[in-house]
Amino acid sequence: xxxxxxxxxxxxxxxxxxxxxxxxxxxxxxxxxxxxxxxxxxxxxxxxxxxxxxxxxxxxxxxxxxxxxxxxxxxxxxxxxxxxxxxxxxxxxxxxxxxxxxxxxxxxxxxxxxxxxxxxxxxxxxxxxxxxxxxxxxxx
Amino acid sequence: xxxxxxxxxxxxxxxxxxxxxxxxxxxxxxxxxxxxxxxxxxxxxxxxxxxxxxxxxxxxxxxxxxxxxxxxxxxxxxxxxxxxxxxxxxxxxxxxxxxxxxxxxxxxxxxxxxxxxxxxxxxxxxxxxxxxxxxxxxxx
DNA sequence: CTAGGAGCTAGAGCGTTGTCTAGGTCAAGT
DNA sequence: ACTTGACCTAGACAACGCTCTAGCTCCTAG
Numbered sequence: 001x002x003x004x005x006x007x008x009x010x011x012x013x014x015x016x017x018x019x020x021x022x023x024x025x026x027x028x029x030x031x032x033x034x035x036x037x038x039x040x041x042x043x044x045x046x047x048x049x050x051x052x053x054x055x056x057x058x059x060x061x062x063x064x065x066x067x068x069x070x071x072x073x074x075x076x077x078x079x080x081x082x083x084x085x086x087x088x089x090x091x092x093x094x095x096x097x098x099x100x101x102x103x104x105x106x107x108x109x110x111x112x113x114x115x116x117x118x119x120x121x122x123x124x125x126x127x128x129x130x131x132x133x134x135x136x137x138x139x140x
Numbered sequence: 141x142x143x144x145x146x147x148x149x150x151x152x153x154x155x156x157x158x159x160x161x162x163x164x165x166x167x168x169x170x171x172x173x174x175x176x177x178x179x180x181x182x183x184x185x186x187x188x189x190x191x192x193x194x195x196x197x198x199x200x201x202x203x204x205x206x207x208x209x210x211x212x213x214x215x216x217x218x219x220x221x222x223x224x225x226x227x228x229x230x231x232x233x234x235x236x237x238x239x240x241x242x243x244x245x246x247x248x249x250x251x252x253x254x255x256x257x258x259x260x261x262x263x264x265x266x267x268x269x270x271x272x273x274x275x276x277x278x279x280x
Numbered sequence: 281c282t283a284g285g286a287g288c289t290a291g292a293g294c295g296t297t298g299t300c301t302a303g304g305t306c307a308a309g310t
Numbered sequence: 311a312c313t314t315g316a317c318c319t320a321g322a323c324a325a326c327g328c329t330c331t332a333g334c335t336c337c338t339a340g
Binding site for chain 4: 177202
């Protein structure tokens with residue numbers, strides 16, 4: 001039931017350093033319990049919470065915003081609208097990111113296909129215009 | 141035909157500081173020309189190249205990698221395979237990012253919908269379990 | 281003639297997100 | 311008894327990607 005920081009590091013993929021750092025930054029919903037000797041004891045709930053933080057982080061939510069969300073949760077019931085606003089904001093942000101990446105991917109894939117032809121044609125490269133940037137801007 | 145740094149900043153969205161920074165970092169395919177008085181003169185090609193750099197950056201390519209790509213282009217024809225490898229690597233990276241973001245978006249959207257019900261039900265929030273993290277991990 | 285604005289270089293500073301070090305405690309194994 | 315390994319705190323350091331400052335030169339408009 002109680003997990004050491006090392007165990008939590010192992011299952012979350014965060015380093016023990018990062019775990020302590022996240023705690024200092026106030027990203028844990030409730031203060032981590034301690035053994036008599038001062039060592040941290042994490043619960044499964046803590047791990048679940050951390051997993052959520054990691055999802056937030058990996059989708060580009062700044063630690064600062066995670067902290068604000070955490071604060072709302074820590075304050076308890078009554079601010080669900082605020083949490084919802086925050087989540088919706090991030091939802092839109094992630095959706096926008098996906099859009100942008102898809103657009104970038106199209107561009108990159110286009111460049112890749114041009115180089116593929118180019119390379120497949122072997123020495124064809126030597127036939128291209130010497131001013132490289134021109135051939136390249138033609139490629140993009 | 142020749143653009144000042146301010147004009148380029150305006151059309152690329154980069155700051156003049158960032159433009160000089162990029163140049164110092166070797167991200168420009170060819171050295172920017174200068175007026176007699178030392179001021180930079182950019183060509184349309186430079187702007188195109190910068191636009192490509194921005195696409196790379198916004199899709200998560202580190203400046204370092206952009207520099208490597210730039211170096212390849214600067215070296216001229218003959219290394220198309222290397223360029224292709226680099227582009228393919230980034231292509232995969234972007235695709236993976238999109239996947240991850242889509243997964244995150246699903247999770248977030250799920251949380252949002254739970255809070256929406258929650259909020260729509262008005263004071264229903266008060267009916268939920270006081271230990272917030274539990275209700276929340278239930279929500280995720 | 282002078283003030284403003286844009287540009288220049290070199291280099292310092294900064295926000296974010298960790299990572300690492302120093303110096304120490306504690307428990308278990310040999 | 312001693313070593314090893316996990317853990318602790320406080321705080322220094324680092325990578326990345328800019329951003330800003332200081333101190334200067336130009337050009338143009340009033």
